[in-house]
Amino acid sequence: MKRKKYIYLLFFILYFLLFACTEKQPFRFTGKTMGTTYSIIIADTLVNPDLIKSTKLKVDDLLKQVNKQMSTWDPNSEISMFNKKTDNEPLPISSDFINVLKLADVIFRESGGAFDPTVGPLVDLWGFGKEGVRLTPPSDEEVENRRKFIGFDLIEIVDDTMIKKSHPETQLDLSAIAKGFGVDKVADLLKSTGHKDFMVEIGGEVVASGRKKSGKWRIGIDR
Structure with missing residues (x-):
């Protein structure tokens, strides 16, 4: 009788261990993109390091592509090449870039210009950008000089494949x-x-x- 109890107990332990080993375990991997970091948690995959490695490689390749299109941190990205241009000749860009620009145009118009991807140089002038902190506010003349090339309506999409600027100093930042x-x-x-x-x-x-x-995902929001 005792022997049967031990057999049942052993069977239960083996079953529990087998279940525990095959239970879904969340995987998390991180990386860098567009001048910031990314984090991905996958909660529906059985323990499979090879699958996770393959998924991470695909994610990295995808984000490298987005980075090459719209990252101002990459001096050779499509958006950086556009910002360097000082003429109004159209520049061929990717379809993804075009689609994001179209979305930006919708938001720009629906917000009455409150959202403006060309405002970067003005932000820099006030000391909140790459030009560094200012100890004194800019003069009215400095502000007006920069306002001349600020405005998303200075950007034009050409034939759904190219973009051009109507002012040589206009720049884009789609961050x-x-x-x-x-x-x-x-x-x-x-x-x-x-x-x-x-x-x-x-x-x-x-x-x-x-x-x-x-249970459900919980997202924290900083105020």
Whole structure:
């Protein structure tokens, strides 16, 4: 009788261990893109390091592509090449870049110009950008000089394949929506590879899908 109890106990322990080993475990991997960091948690995959490694490589390749299109941190990206131009000749760009520009145009117009991807030089002038902190505010003359080449309506999409500027000093910075675009692209990639439960975060932009092991995803918001 005791022997049977031990056999049942052993069977129960083996069953428990087998279940525990095959239970879904969340995976997290991180990296850098567009001058910031990204973090991805996949909660619907069985323990499979090879699959996770393959997924990370695909994500990195995708984000490198987005980076090459719209990152102002990459001096050779499409957007950086456009910003360096001092003529009004059209510059061929990728279809993804075109689509983000079209979205930016919609937001620019619906917000009455409150969202303006060309405002970077004015932000720099006030000491909040790459030119560094200012101890005194800029003069009215300095502000007016920069306002001459600020305005998203100075950007034109040509034949849905190219863009040009009507002022040689106009520059683009799509950071406000490019990271969100990257998050959506990564989410689409994960779904296309069969993942349903995941969270993607790039520089504070987040997409969550499905659930994690302990329940719903919880997102913190800094005020």
